[in-house]
Amino acid sequence: MTPRTSPLGVVVVGYGYWGPNIVRNVMERPELELIALCERDPAQVRRFEARTPGVPSSDDFDALLADPRVDAVCIATPPRTHYALARKALEAGKHVLVEKPLATAVEDAEALVDLAERKELVLMPGHTFLYSPPVNKIHDLITSGELGEIYFVTSSRMNLGLYQADGVVCDLAPHDLSILLYWLDRRVASVSAAGCTVFDPDVAETAFLTLRFEDGPSANVQVSWLAPRKVRQMIIVGSRKMVQYDDTMPDGAVRIYDRGLDMEVVQEPANFGEHRLTYRSGDIVAPRIDAAEPLSLELADFANSILTGARPRSHSRLGLEIVRVLAAAEASLAGSGEPVVISREGTLVSKAAPLGPDTRAA
Template structure:
């Protein structure tokens, strides 16, 4: 049985506690939050779980093997680093840290201490995204584009822009689904609330191959949209997270390119574009709660010392893109090259 503690009991912490409490492989020992009022309801729902406002109580408990961190982004690094130095495995909410330097230091610390570090990229554990990952590898052919829209009339935040709040989801999905990593990013956006970060942004990501990705995020939209299109040479996918059942649709649509045989030798050869329109298929999707699957995978990785799907390296890759996009946003869309190197072994 894995001894667990949850640090942070605000928005996401209760979901972590609920899932860990119901897991028979977990001994949920602590819930920690700096605000005592947030902890007041814990004993009534989870009577064997102790509560504390002191991080030292959690990290000083030798029966705590792992901690889950669900606190503001600015606190991820100091809390995760303290837990790793105390010998605890760490599961931390997205994004893994507020900078790539902090993320890289966490990855290195976990590696040096032989501890499991995972980041809560929840969406990659949904049945829909796992199915999309399989389809990209199996039926799409050459991937041409990844186009995502994530907009709603959302909660304006003072400490992070819409890129760090919403685009992080699409970047984590893209990191998991696409067969290669981007090499550069350009971002444009705007803030409509004086003194606050951008509430609307457009990211374009470039790759070494003829693949392009585009992400649109917005806190100031009249409707809620969660839709992704992935186009390939053989098939195309539409992923709509708001669909109640058919979240993934696979279209046998596209183009075919053929030489123009009528061209004579003195003319530039041209390609004739043909269109293919076949059937649409909506595959069966596993509807198991993603957070439950994600935490079960993390526990299995702790037991077997295996690598999580969203490990520290995945978190680092996403933060590098977030940083570069933020830099590009400040330069009115100038393309920023991405660092490709991982943390040295």
């Protein structure tokens, strides 16, 4: 295969909350060239044109897909639109990066993964935290064994707003789920969830998820739009060490604690009461972590996957697994917190409703 020397042509779809960040990073990546923006909101188009003179925009997605210069599409639109847009792009032979979640229903996510694999195209969910230097530092600590056996993880992701019709689980939980699946490298076996609704009985503004991983630890995840301040914190408890990750502290996002409980055996114990627990409290280390923009690294991985065929870190089957966990969480919410089991085949024991409006006919 002759190495490609020209950049990959990219269309960005959507210029709302996240689209401007994708546009900027596409323009800064040497492997990529921004061909056009696809946006139908005139106000957003004017904002794009003011910031990006010389790059065209269009509201005709089909016409952009027919352009032979376009190799890939980056979708940054509301979750309920992801399936229809990604399906169209894949059917047109374009590689796709779609923001989280991959789709809002399990059957839609499965269909996208199957279509991409049959057409040998890259389908990459935009789980940007997998490219965060602090997240990767903790991944290295876990895989190296420095933390020992991982007992459990707690996560809090809270702020005031932004209210969205898809619900807080669909909006915020994919971040934590992608990090947990990346760190622990295990399948989620069951999910239970409890929620709180204040303004709309069909939309949870706060949710508490408990995940149990196959042959491994458990994790508790709290997500909320109703909090007085922004919280982005995860705590990993291992048999040797513990780690605190605070994404709101760029100068000290990771703290490694040489702390824990050790069990001291008293001679030959006849029962558990003859064991003695001792506290261990050692150093607290803040490792140096080089700064890098995760979205730029994500787009570099996307381009590399297109050019080399390598599987991206944020790959389609990871995105599918996250959609299954989200569906299980929503089913548990609807079932008053009853745990929902996810089989090895990916089916749910209880019927899971779609995470948002069904858009397969779009």
